[in-house]
Amino acid sequence: MTKQNKEYYKLYTPCYLIDKKQFLSNLHTIKENFQKEWSKNVLLGYSIKTNHLSMLIQLAQNEGMAAEVVSDDEYYYALKHGYNKKNIIFNGPQKSEQYLIDALKNKSIVNIDNLEEINIIKKRYNEIVKFNPKIGLRLNFDLEALCEKETTAGEIGSRFGLSIENGEFEQAVNDLLDLHIKISGLHLHYSTKTRSLNVFEKLAEKACEVSEQYDLIPNIRYIDIGGGFWGGRILEGKPTMGEYSRKISDTLKKCFNPDNVKLILEPGAALLATAVTYYSSIKNARRVKDMLYLTVDGSLLHINPFLIHRQVDYKIYASGENRVPKQTICGATCLEKDRIIYLENEKELRVGDYIQINHVGAYTMGFNNYFINTPPYIFLKEDMKVTLIRDKNKKLMFEI
Ligand SMILES: *Cc1c(COP(=O)(O)O)cnc(C)c1O
Secondary structure: OOOOOOOHHHHOOOEEEEEHHHHHHHHHHHHHHHHHHOOOOEEEEEEHHHOOOHHHHHHHHHOOOEEEEOOHHHHHHHHHOOOOHHHEEEOOOOOOHHHHHHHHHOOOEEEEOOHHHHHHHHHOHHHHHHHOOOEEEEEEOOHHHHOOOOEOOHHHOOOOOEEOOOOHHHHHHHHHHHOOOOOOEEEOOOOEOOOOHHHHHHHHHHHHHHHHHOOOOOOOOEEEOOOOOOOOOOOOOOOOHHHHHHHHHHHHOOOOOOOOOEEEEOOOHHHHHHHEEEEEEEEEEEEEOOEEEEEEOOOHHHOOOOOOOOOOOEEEEOOOOOEEEEEEEEOOOOOOOOEEEEEEEEEOOOOOOEEEEOOOOOOOHHHOOOOOOOOOEEEEEEOOEEEEEEOOOHHHHHHO
16 A cells, blocks of 8 residues: 555554544534524634644634633643634633733633632732733532533532632622622533533523622623533434524523623534544454454553543454454553453454544543553544654653
């Protein structure tokens, strides 16, 4: 096979293949649906932590997305990619004083996560007030009580944002009021297991309720609903972007006017998951008891870095004709848990055959590591062309 062959990447396993068209299609689907249901006054933030590849950040930027960052390091990284500070949404629980103040002076969209950040604002008030900074507050409330068994944190509650129930949110509101600093936004990112419409309805309702209760409506310029959407493919029982955008917009419109309130979305997995596919080839086969074990050159760590129990969406390319009762495809590492796919009554896999794992663009590459192997190759598919964008850097493994 030569490099002209558009499937030549299959010779370089393990590898990720990024599908530019799918990425853009996901992005446009999200944007168009929200613009239709809310208004043109919509801003999408690219969640850098979900996939920090330069090439994707660049694409997102070209498409008019803001950068959504959750650390000083990501803020700096966004700047290095040419982002204007005004176009950075600064979230997360670990902002340093230096970065927080700089972001506020330069009109980044800053969502305050905790009271320490309020203390920093109090302390440095004189420096920042003349810049009329954009300050939003991240809400923490008992979402689990409103959406039973749906949130990731569960009954113990989320650990992010300013708690409404415990009065920390009110404290932040009053402190900013004392300083005559306007609260221009609310941030409501929640991680849920279900990604349901019910969750987003409750988030939007809470945004209204809190804004009315604390008399924030006259100053609110944005509602940032965060990420947490299901997306990139249509599956029965899962909400579509059309349904998300309608539910969120209809609920928010009961108290906010789309002409002067921007709706911000921070889709991570919904934008990225389906844009990347993973390939790995079979290196050897063995039998243990009644199982045929196939070891591939990749690892579960590359597609499911927390090794959580989860169904993978895959395709196998088996050259054997006979069906085998039980086969297990395992990763190359020494972890017993590094088992990728279990097959029953499928065609026999042989050395040199390969597997394809779909929808691996979110929360995978950021966790690539140097455990036993250097990280996989990365290829980019655009139009009919496939290019290598990350080599397997063997040298690096010994340098760091
Ligand atoms: C991680 C994160 C996102 C992206 O979340 P998804 O569930 O992948 O959509 C958005 N906003 C914030 C604040 C985040 O921490």
